Amino acid sequence: MxxxxxxxxxxxxxxxxxxxxxxxxxxxxxxxxxxxxxxxxxxxxxxxxxxxxxxxxxxxxxxxxxxxxxAPQADGVLLRSSAGGDWPTDDGSIQVRSLFPYDPALGIEFFVIELQPGACHQSEAHAAGVTEHVIPVSGSLEVCVDGRWHALAGGEGLRFAADRPHAYRNSGREPVLFHNLIHYRQTRPLPCGPAAGAL
Known part of the structure; x- marks a missing residue:
């Protein structure tokens, strides 16, 4: 079904x-x-x-x-919840939820991600000009960029060019919750929502 x-x-x-x-x-x-x-x-x-x-x-x-x-409506105020908004995951080791979908006016999208204990999620290179901001909310997270692992504690943040392979790892015993803000370089408007076809 x-x-x-x-x-x-x-x-x-x-x-x-x-x-x-x-x-x-x-x-x-x-x-x-x-x-x-x-x-x-x-x-x-x-x-x-x-x-x-x-x-x-x-x-x-x-x-x-x-x-x-x-795409969100551009009315100046947008209240969203990530509860129950899980998107397809590879093997259950990572849960991806959208807090704010892509906004063409800002060029960003914002995710709430949970990584299970012992999990390592590999991400392929994104499009040229894409930048990620990763901020752990609870627990400690490791992020690999250009072959180097960066350890982040709650409240710390890491920004990096995501147009190269990168990875997220949870070496702890508890799930790690982190925010992931993705910024797209706006060389032209990105299709989103109905622009990709009315459903």
């Missing part, structure tokens, strides 16, 4: 391909995700992992959250 989130991803992926005039073969070349997998995602037959979603977003040159949520 297709879940609501799989239905949204399927619709947005199909709309993105159509907007670009791309075949599944062309989309596979751009994203590094196989034609078979892209077809399964469009039909709602597969739940893509976080890593796969990042590849798709980078290949289409859009924000990560644009695959899953509409």
């Amino acid at each position: 297709m879940t609501d989130i799989n239905r949204r991803i399927a619709g947005r992926l199909r709309a993105l391909r159509q907007a670009n005039g791309w075949s599944l073969d062309r989309a596979a070349q751009a994203t590094g995700v196989s034609k078979a997998m892209l077809g399964q995602i469009e039909r709602g037959e597969s739940s893509p992992t976080v890593a796969t979603l990042w590849k798709i977003a980078a290949g289409f040159d859009i924000s990560f959250s644009a695959l899953l949520e509409d």
Whole structure:
């Protein structure tokens, strides 16, 4: 049975391909995700992992959250909750929740992430110009950039260019909760929400 989130991803992926005039073969070349997998995602037959979603977003040159949520309304005040907003994860070791989806006016999206004890999450390079800000809220977190691990305690923060492979690691015995703010260099408006196709 297709879940609501799989239905949204399927619709947005199909709309993105159509907007670009791309075949599944062309989309596979751009994203590094196989034609078979892209077809399964469009039909709602597969739940893509976080890593796969990042590849798709980078290949289409859009924000990560644009695959899953509409852009927030620009009314000046936005109250959001990350409760119950889990997005697809690789193996249950990491939970990704959106607090603020991509805002084209600001060029940012904001996530609340929980990493389980002993877990290490590898992230491939994002699009050129993408910058991440990582701030542990509870527990200690290690972040690897350019092969070097940085230890962060609660209240500390790390900013780095995310257009290179990086990783997050929890060496402790308790889950680590951290905030992840992602900033996109705005060379042109990034499609988001309905721009990727009305669902």
